[in-house]
Amino acid sequence: xxxxxxxxxxxxxxxxxxxxxxxxxxxxxxxxxxxxxxxxxxxxxxxxxxxxxxxxxxxxxxxxxxxxxxxxxxxxxxxxxxxxxxxxxxxxxxxxxxxxxxxxxxxxxxxxxxxxxxxxxxxxxxxxxxxxxxxxxxxxxxxxxxxxxxxxxxxxxxxxxxxxxxxxxxxxxxxxxxxxxxxxxxxxxxxxxxxxxxxxxxxxxxxxxxxxxxxxxxxxxxxxxxxxxxxxxxxxxxxxxxxxxxxxxxxxxxxxxxxxxxxxxxxxxxxxxxxxxxxxxxxxxxxxxxxxxxxxxxxxxxxxxxxxxxxxxxxxxxxxxxxxxxxxxxxxxxxxxxxxxxxxxxxx
Amino acid sequence: xxxxxxxxxxxxxxxxxxxxxxxxxxxxxxxxxxxxxxxxxxxxxxxxxxxxxxxxxxxxxxxxxxxxxxxxxxxxxxxxxxxxxxxxxxxxxxxxxxxxxxxxxxxxxxxxxxxxxxxxxxxxxxxxxxxxxxxxxxxxxxxxxxxxxxxxxxxxxxxxxxxxxxxxxxxxxxxxxxxxxxxxxxxxxxxxxxxxxxxxxxxxxxxxxxxxxxxxxxxxxxxxxxxxxxxxxxxxxxxxxxxxxxxxxxxxxxxxxxxxxxxxxxxxxxxxxxxxxxxxxxxxxxxxxxxxxxxxxxxxxxxxxxxxxxxxxxxxxxxxxxxxxxxxxxxxxxxxxxxxxxxxxxxx
Numbered sequence: 001x002x003x004x005x006x007x008x009x010x011x012x013x014x015x016x017x018x019x020x021x022x023x024x025x026x027x028x029x030x031x032x033x034x035x036x037x038x039x040x041x042x043x044x045x046x047x048x049x050x051x052x053x054x055x056x057x058x059x060x061x062x063x064x065x066x067x068x069x070x071x072x073x074x075x076x077x078x079x080x081x082x083x084x085x086x087x088x089x090x091x092x093x094x095x096x097x098x099x100x101x102x103x104x105x106x107x108x109x110x111x112x113x114x115x116x117x118x119x120x121x122x123x124x125x126x127x128x129x130x131x132x133x134x135x136x137x138x139x140x141x142x143x144x145x146x147x148x149x150x151x152x153x154x155x156x157x158x159x160x161x162x163x164x165x166x167x168x169x170x171x172x173x174x175x176x177x178x179x180x181x182x183x184x185x186x187x188x189x190x191x192x193x194x195x196x197x198x199x200x201x202x203x204x205x206x207x208x209x210x211x212x213x214x215x216x217x218x219x220x221x222x223x224x225x226x227x228x229x230x231x232x233x234x235x236x237x238x239x240x241x242x243x244x245x246x247x248x249x250x251x252x253x254x255x256x257x258x259x260x261x262x263x264x265x266x267x268x269x270x271x272x273x274x275x276x277x278x279x280x281x282x283x284x285x286x287x288x289x290x291x292x293x294x295x296x297x298x299x300x301x302x303x304x305x306x307x308x309x310x311x312x313x314x315x316x317x318x319x320x321x322x323x324x325x326x327x328x329x330x331x332x333x334x335x336x337x338x339x340x341x342x343x344x345x346x347x348x
Numbered sequence: 349x350x351x352x353x354x355x356x357x358x359x360x361x362x363x364x365x366x367x368x369x370x371x372x373x374x375x376x377x378x379x380x381x382x383x384x385x386x387x388x389x390x391x392x393x394x395x396x397x398x399x400x401x402x403x404x405x406x407x408x409x410x411x412x413x414x415x416x417x418x419x420x421x422x423x424x425x426x427x428x429x430x431x432x433x434x435x436x437x438x439x440x441x442x443x444x445x446x447x448x449x450x451x452x453x454x455x456x457x458x459x460x461x462x463x464x465x466x467x468x469x470x471x472x473x474x475x476x477x478x479x480x481x482x483x484x485x486x487x488x489x490x491x492x493x494x495x496x497x498x499x500x501x502x503x504x505x506x507x508x509x510x511x512x513x514x515x516x517x518x519x520x521x522x523x524x525x526x527x528x529x530x531x532x533x534x535x536x537x538x539x540x541x542x543x544x545x546x547x548x549x550x551x552x553x554x555x556x557x558x559x560x561x562x563x564x565x566x567x568x569x570x571x572x573x574x575x576x577x578x579x580x581x582x583x584x585x586x587x588x589x590x591x592x593x594x595x596x597x598x599x600x601x602x603x604x605x606x607x608x609x610x611x612x613x614x615x616x617x618x619x620x621x622x623x624x625x626x627x628x629x630x631x632x633x634x635x636x637x638x639x640x641x642x643x644x645x646x647x648x649x650x651x652x653x654x655x656x657x658x659x660x661x662x663x664x665x666x667x668x669x670x671x672x673x674x675x676x677x678x679x680x681x682x683x684x685x686x687x688x689x690x691x692x693x694x695x696x
Contacts, residue, residue: 299650
């Protein structure tokens with residue numbers, strides 16, 4: 001079993017936007033006074049097409065960032081340069097925490113991220129995943145594997161970027177039974193809805209989201225409600241004890257929403273929002289993603305562009321909402337840091 | 349030093365609305381499935397005018413509740429009846445956690461609650477206070493005493509009832525420097541503002557708040573911004589490392605707000621809210637409580653009646669808000685339960 005208290009040695013799998021921002025924060029951590037006790041080093045860094053680095057004493061993150069910026073990849077001149085793929089690194093390097101930041105592949109049902117996570121957990125190493133695949137397709141299996149190996153399996157960034165939605169429900173709402181969860185959790189669809197309210201077409205909204213790097217080149221996962229389904233399933237499975245798969249979600253696509261429907265609702269004092277919900281029905285948990293008309297004085301109506309919101313309904317605490325305003329890539333990278341602190345505090 | 353893991357033996361100081369609701373939840377805990385692991389007993393219960401109970405094996409809470417309901421106090425027929433004042437109980441009974449639920453006395457600068465807390469902490473016993481006095485008048489002193497005696501000093505209910513505002517900032521936002529805190533934190537003033545928006549006078553609003561048991565018989569602490577000042581000071585001192593006293597807050601009273609000012613603002617698309625703020629200025633922290641015009645599409649504009657909201661601005665996580673909708677006395681009592689779980693998790 002790997003250590004779970006600082007200092008922690010990290011293996012980065014993936015070096016896209018989140019990985020690079022996380023590396024930047026770690027490299028510049030002196031600029032963040034409250035990070036003084038974040039005692040971590042990156043001992044491995046593997047990518048799909050940028051090469052790999054490994055150094056048990058800690059990779060030079062500034063150099064790694066500079067090389068990717070200048071050359072688009074790590075160079076053989078880098079003293080930490082290694083010939084290593086992600087799975088091999090997960091299986092063989094000596095690290096405490098695997099940080100899975102490779103892109104989600106729905107076509108491959110979450111692979112190869114699930115393989116990476118499994119390789120780490122089987123060795124008793126902790127896993128922090130930003131990739132939603134392991135959560136959507138293998139949550140129960142991986143959680144069981146983590147428990148059997150006394151390892152942590154954390155995933156704060158997968159819903160609401162860095163906002164501590166899982167951590168809050170896990171650490172700060174103990175003793176509550178969560179009766180219902182509602183939220184606006186997909187940025188791209190919300191961005192497009194807001195654009196249509198301003199008079200743009202659906203297509204203009206999508207293009208705008210792509211230009212601002214909110215939507216991916218293929219935005220269908222967002223627009224057909226798939227991303228939102230994965231997120232509400234993650235919340236329901238982790239926090240309500242459900243055993244849902246994204247396919248189980250009663251899912252509505254955004255394709256039926258036209259600018260005229262949006263403006264007609266607005267005239268009546270409503271905004272159309274893609275609302276995710278999970279609720280108890282007898283002994284089971286149901287979930288849906290639906291285009292919903294919300295009145296202007298409802299907190300969900302204020303969620304603009306890339307913001308997000310979640311509301312918990314509980315038996316003791318009552319109704320509590322968490323809102324994230326204008327997240328940046330720093331917010332998302334912080335989610336990994338929150339998980340590192342959670343490991344240090346003993347969370348699993 | 350007392351134990352901090354379950355099972356925990358509690359000493360209740362005070363048996364008003366919160367104390368009785370907490371006792372009810374504990375007596376009926378089988379109705380709350382997620383409380384199965386809340387392993388606590390109440391071994392002492394002292395009040396100002398209702399008598400006292402003590403039983404090392406656990407007081408019969410149902411009987412205590414019934415007696416207060418039927419007789420307005422504990423009866424000598426109760427086998428746990430004891431002749432004991434709160435300070436003596438704090439000094440002599442064998443308990444793990446003192447739960448301070450006596451009413452706040454501003455005239456006495458937080459006493460005698462501070463005395464009770466000190467007596468417990470000096471014996472290495474944990475303190476959970478619902479009374480804001482110890483926080484407003486003796487926070488640094490008591491926190492130091494707690495640290496010296498390896499005891500916990502927790503106070504979740506003092507701001508936003510049971511919503512885990514301190515717990516979230518402490519456990520789930522580690523690594524962040526909090527740059528600014530804003531909130532709507534006083535129910536009575538918010539209730540009166542909402543009533544004036546509906547066309548009532550200031551006095552009608554206050555009477556309504558009193559009838560709904562939101563405001564006390566003497567609502568001046570709420571209406572002059574004192575309660576809000578105590579709360580923003582608590583947040584600033586605990587979460588921003590400030591050393592403020594309520595007197596240091598740049599405080600505006602509600603007395604200058606008239607129904608015509610409220611309706612005039614509403615016509616222009618604004619709601620007037622009593623907004624508390626704490627922010628950094630160089631090396632110090634400043635705080636204010638101000639009647640503020642907020643636009644209708646601002647999250648603070650949606651806080652109705654007894655709801656409350658807090659917004660944290662941080663260096664890494666960005667901006668995050670927590671909203672509490674329609675809290676009940678159960679919500680407040682849950683705040684103590686949240687602190688009990690926090691003790692069990694090792695929080696101090």
